[in-house]
Amino acid sequence: MASAVDSLPIVGNHPQAEVRSCDTTSLPVCLTAQQFIRWHAVVAVVFLLIGGIGALLLALTRWPAVHLLDAEWYYRILTLHGLNMLIFWILSFEIAVLYFAGTVLLNTRLASKWAAYVCFGMMLVGSVMVDITIMGGKADVLMTSYVPLMATPWFYLGIIILAVGALIGVFNFLATIYIAKRDHTYEGSVPLVVFGATAAAIIAVGTLLHGAVVMIPTWLWSMGVISEIDPSWYRITWWGLGHMSQQVNVCAMVSIWYLLGTLTVGAKPLNQAVCRGAFVLYILFINLASAHHLLVDPGVGAGWKIWNTSYAMYLAVLASMIHGFTVPASIEVAMRGKGFTRGMFGWLAAAPWSNPGFSGFFLSLIIFGFGGGITGVVLGTQQINIMAHNTLRIPGHFHVTVVGGTTLAFMALTYYVVPLIFQRDFYAKTLCRLQPYVFGGGITLMAVGMSFAGSYGVPRRHWDIEFTGGQFAVGFDAGAHAMLGIMGVGAVIAVIGLLMYVLLVVAAVFFGPRIAGQAMPPWHEEPARPADAVTDQSEEHKTPGTLVLAIVFLAAFAVYYFANWMWLADVWEVR
Amino acid sequence: MSIYNPPAGWFKAPTGAERLWVGLALTWCIIMSLAMPYWHFYGKQNSTGESYRVSVADYGARVQQFVESNTVGTEQGVPIVEIAPGGDGYLLARMWAFYPIIKLKKGQTYRLHISSLDLQHGFSLQPLNMNFQVLPGYDHVLTITPTSSGIFSIICNEFCGIGHHSMTGRIIVED
Numbered sequence: 001m002a003s004a005v006d007s008l009p010i011v012g013n014h015p016q017a018e019v020r021s022c023d024t025t026s027l028p029v030c031l032t033a034q035q036f037i038r039w040h041a042v043v044a045v046v047f048l049l050i051g052g053i054g055a056l057l058l059a060l061t062r063w064p065a066v067h068l069l070d071a072e073w074y075y076r077i078l079t080l081h082g083l084n085m086l087i088f089w090i091l092s093f094e095i096a097v098l099y100f101a102g103t104v105l106l107n108t109r110l111a112s113k114w115a116a117y118v119c120f121g122m123m124l125v126g127s128v129m130v131d132i133t134i135m136g137g138k139a140d141v142l143m144t145s146y147v148p149l150m151a152t153p154w155f156y157l158g159i160i161i162l163a164v165g166a167l168i169g170v171f172n173f174l175a176t177i178y179i180a181k182r183d184h185t186y187e188g189s190v191p192l193v194v195f196g197a198t199a200a201a202i203i204a205v206g207t208l209l210h211g212a213v214v215m216i217p218t219w220l221w222s223m224g225v226i227s228e229i230d231p232s233w234y235r236i237t238w239w240g241l242g243h244m245s246q247q248v249n250v251c252a253m254v255s256i257w258y259l260l261g262t263l264t265v266g267a268k269p270l271n272q273a274v275c276r277g278a279f280v281l282y283i284l285f286i287n288l289a290s291a292h293h294l295l296v297d298p299g300v301g302a303g304w305k306i307w308n309t310s311y312a313m314y315l316a317v318l319a320s321m322i323h324g325f326t327v328p329a330s331i332e333v334a335m336r337g338k339g340f341t342r343g344m345f346g347w348l349a350a351a352p353w354s355n356p357g358f359s360g361f362f363l364s365l366i367i368f369g370f371g372g373g374i375t376g377v378v379l380g381t382q383q384i385n386i387m388a389h390n391t392l393r394i395p396g397h398f399h400v401t402v403v404g405g406t407t408l409a410f411m412a413l414t415y416y417v418v419p420l421i422f423q424r425d426f427y428a429k430t431l432c433r434l435q436p437y438v439f440g441g442g443i444t445l446m447a448v449g450m451s452f453a454g455s456y457g458v459p460r461r462h463w464d465i466e467f468t469g470g471q472f473a474v475g476f477d478a479g480a481h482a483m484l485g486i487m488g489v490g491a492v493i494a495v496i497g498l499l500m501y502v503l504l505v506v507a508a509v510f511f512g513p514r515i516a517g518q519a520m521p522p523w524h525e526e527p528a529r530p531a532d533a534v535t536d537q538s539e540e541h542k543t544p545g546t547l548v549l550a551i552v553f554l555a556a557f558a559v560y561y562f563a564n565w566m567w568l569a570d571v572w573e574v575r
Numbered sequence: 576m577s578i579y580n581p582p583a584g585w586f587k588a589p590t591g592a593e594r595l596w597v598g599l600a601l602t603w604c605i606i607m608s609l610a611m612p613y614w615h616f617y618g619k620q621n622s623t624g625e626s627y628r629v630s631v632a633d634y635g636a637r638v639q640q641f642v643e644s645n646t647v648g649t650e651q652g653v654p655i656v657e658i659a660p661g662g663d664g665y666l667l668a669r670m671w672a673f674y675p676i677i678k679l680k681k682g683q684t685y686r687l688h689i690s691s692l693d694l695q696h697g698f699s700l701q702p703l704n705m706n707f708q709v710l711p712g713y714d715h716v717l718t719i720t721p722t723s724s725g726i727f728s729i730i731c732n733e734f735c736g737i738g739h740h741s742m743t744g745r746i747i748v749e750d
């Protein structure tokens with residue numbers, strides 16, 4: 001295959017003095033990209049903090065024994081929390097990840113510095129506009145702003161500006177990949193992490209376009225230019241934005257799992273074709289999964305609901321199940337290669353659990369898989385959704401996907417971003433090592449409380465489950481109240497984990513010891529090769545431990561799935 | 576390594592445990608995909624989304640007519656309205672109440688229409704925990720058969736403004 005071009009030496013396309021060689025990995029770091037990675041990461045953490053303060057207030061309101069905020073402020077903070085977390089924090093961090101994967105791993109410069117400025121500026125201005133309108137009480141419409149609820153035009157305009165800004169960032173990433181290819185800065189296929197990031201970027205384009213299609217008419221409507229927006233059309237299109245963006249998050253998170261597997265234990269994927277194929281499944285089969293927010297809606301029929309749930313979702317589910325195997329399998333192979341061959345799980349026990357980059361990533365994998373994945377598929381089953389729609393089961397589900405999964409993976413990555421990109425060291429490393437456990441444990445407990453409370457029928461987005469002032473007396477039994485208490489305790493723990501993260505990161509980024517010019521201090525000592533290590537001579541990598549874990553997972557999945565069908569069979573008949 | 580360009584020849588079929596897992600996962604996904612159409616035909620609980628466009632004024636008029644011709648009593652000033660078995664009943668959702676109280680008989684089948692006069696609402700039947708979306712402009716028809724009797728509450732579970740938490744309603748089912 002060696003053509004003339006292929007035999008040229010591989011050199012980056014960096015202008016003089018705009019690149020440095022990483023002191024730890026020797027990878028070439030584009031300084032422009034580095035600057036924007038820093039900016040987006042810092043802004044992301046600020047939004048996380050705003051959302052985190054909101055989270056505490058919300059949880060303390062939903063916990064009936066505390067019931068902190070009044071109704072108006074509960075819905076206001078709910079709007080604030082949803083948008084700052086799900087959109088501003090996640091999107092800002094993702095742009096930083098794209099800039100990293102696009103430049104450093106492909107040995108190229110960022111395509112356009114100006115586009116990066118515009119992207120950053122628009123995202124910041126848009127988000128701040130949205131937050132100001134919310135806090136000013138002009139947009140008590142929740143994150144979804146379902147029509148005909150109406151906010152001030154500035155709210156919708158802020159979202160549009162933010163979305164267009166993010167779209168410019170995504171195009172800058174795609175352009176970066178293009179110039180890397182054009183300038184021949186790498187050889188062969190792109191690294192897996194870049195492949196995953198590209199999948200995320202492609203889906204993000206679709207997502208943000210849906211956002212424009214739904215938000216621009218809604219903005220015009222809020223100014224009186226358009227007289228009516230159909231609520232069913234709005235829901236379908238809004239969820240084209242709202243759900244597809246979750247697939248962006250999944251792609252970004254899985255790419256980070258692979259990245260951290262490599263950075264922490266030197267893992268390599270067993271079979272790149274499988275991993276890449278799974279990313280392609282995400283791109284191809286996610287678009288209509290927005291359907292699973294509309295499973296009990298009028299306006300769309302059973303055929304549409306079933307087809308879009310299974311065709312679009314289950315091949316994306318398959319993709320997640322594949323990554324859920326290949327990621328731990330790559331860890332198992334790496335650890336066995338280091339001599340940790342004892343028994344089924346000796347490799348797992350010997351993994352560097354004191355390295356927050358590893359523990360955060362592995363907890364994210366477990367919480368996302370066992371928690372978010374299983375509940376997501378079950379709640380998204382067309383008929384089972386009757387027992388779940390708009391109950392607390394739904395936030396119970398997505399707090400173990402986008403929080404225990406994506407957010408925790410982002411946090412784990414930060415333990416490498418700060419030393420490698422900000423070139424600063426952390427203080428209080430013991431707290432750093434604890435942080436993923438506190439956050440992951442708290443959020444899991446909270447999600448369990450929410451899910452069970454939701455099974456009792458407790459609604460989401462609801463200020464008072466005593467229904468004070470209602471025309472009829474309604475209430476929930478003691479079990480539901482107990483579950484809301486568990487939710488509250490879990491939430492407080494999770495918020496402590498979140499604040500630990502914010503404090504540790506801020507202290508390191510702004511005041512941490514500078515480590516430019518030195519390799520980053522390792523998070524864990526490489527353990528010595530055990531004396532009883534057996535060296536596997538065979539060509540094929542054995543992953544018995546991962547296979548057992550995967551089968552346990554499948555069994556848990558099946559039990560929960562069929563149990564829900566049984567519960568469904570007990571409710572009234574309905575067609 | 577996931578951060579370096581893969582060596583040439585990376586495109587190959589999976590082997591061993593990985594291949595087994597891909598097969599298992601695919602099988603499971605197919606089972607789940609088939610479960611939904613199966614339940615659609617043989618199961619008793621489905622959301623078919625049967626619905627018709629209706630103007631807010633027309634729907635309000637239908638509810639009014641339904642209440643006028645079928646009221647059997649009142650409770651706390653709210654009419655209790657009985658649907659004839661096999662017949663159509665009209666429930667109205669608005670900020671912040673469900674109107675009227677619906678009366679049914681266990682084991683009979685009814686066509687219960689639901690729509691909204693203003694914002695989006697959620698129809699959440701407790702303590703059964705059955706949930707359906709209510710949109711203004713759409714007459715959402717649930718063909719329901721109560722299989723248990725007693726007094727059931729309807730709560731709203733789609734945010735509909737500051738009084739959302741006080742939006743309740745009632746369905747009475749007699750043996």
Ligand code: HEM
Pocket residue numbers: 052055056058059062078079081082085086090142143144395399402403407443446459460461462490491492494495498
């Ligand atoms: C310490 C961490 C967190 C805690 C304790 C927490 C807690 C909560 C609570 C109590 C609610 C309100 C549920 C309701 O009343 O309906 C909520 C809603 C929500 N949270 Fe979180 N959360 C946390 C982090 C996050 C993160 C990191 C994200 C996104 C990345 C997120 C996304 C959301 C979304 C989208 C909603 C729904 C908003 C809505 O219904 O409009 N949360 N959260």
Ligand SMILES: [Cu+2]
Pocket residue numbers: 669670671695696697731732733734735739742
């Ligand atoms: Cu309502």
